[in-house]
Amino acid sequence: MNRQEQKRRTRHAIINAAFNLLSEERSLSSISLREVAREAGIAPTSFYRHFADMDELGLTLVDEGGLALRQLMRQARQRIESGGDVIKVSVTTFLEFVTANANAFRLLLRERSGTSIAFRDAVAREIKHFTLELTDYIETHTQLSEEIAALQADAMVKLVFAAGADVIDMNKLQRQQLADQLIRQLRIIAIGAAAFK
Known part of the structure; x- marks a missing residue:
């Protein structure tokens, strides 16, 4: 080597x-x-x-956690291309990531509102990347304007991240119930956004 x-x-x-x-x-x-x-x-x-120090390591951890999540969601969207419910596949993929990578997700949640401005900015950047990719996906696969697609993506990402915070400590049955509820909520958002076509 x-x-x-x-x-x-x-x-x-x-x-x-x-x-x-x-x-x-x-x-x-x-x-x-x-x-x-x-x-x-x-x-x-x-x-x-x-x-250089633990702060630099921390920023790298935020970047790594955000990148891993975005890559997984890209793979989910590729699975959707071959047939599948976009919201259901996305929710399942996201909750599987949170369950399998609880520490990485906890880091994103904690540092999102932590005391370090550099960490808060790094998490905000990761969430923005996530939202922009979803905005692009929505815009490409619907006839929504960029503005409405962005509003839809923002609402969906906020809702999904909040659900992620809850799912970390749930058992399998509770996770499934939360997933079902989240899928319905996201569909409601999508239907509301579609009304702006």
């Missing part, structure tokens, strides 16, 4: 270690650099070859 590949793997190990240390009880601000290094299996001094 060459030096560049080793560096990439170590950086990835640090990111995964930080995600693993996050939990319902522990936020990013309560995790130390030494803990991250220990979890990643590296010396604390090695951390600085990859990140």
Whole structure:
């Protein structure tokens, strides 16, 4: 393995270690650099070859969490192209992501209203990317204007993220009930937006 590949793997190990240390009880601000290094299996001094400090790592975690979610939703939209209910597939995909990546989603939720302006801005940027992609999708697949598509996307993203906050601690039956309710709510929003054609 060459030096560049080793560096990439170590950086990835640090990111995964930080995600693993996050939990319902522990936020990013309560995790130390030494803990991250220990979890990643590296010396604390090695951390600085990859990140300037814990804040830079935190911003990277926000970017990674947002990117993973956007990529998953893009894949969901590709599945829809081959036949499937857009709202149902999107909700199922999103809730599966939240359930499988609870720590990453908790990070996005916490830092969205956290004390760090840099983290708040980073989360807002990720949500904006998410909303813009959905706006583009709605505009492309309906005859809605850009303005109405943007309003629809904004309402849907806000509703879905709020549901994501609830689903983290639910059991399977509760998650299914929430998914069914969320699908109906999103359909109501879509019907309302369609009235503006």
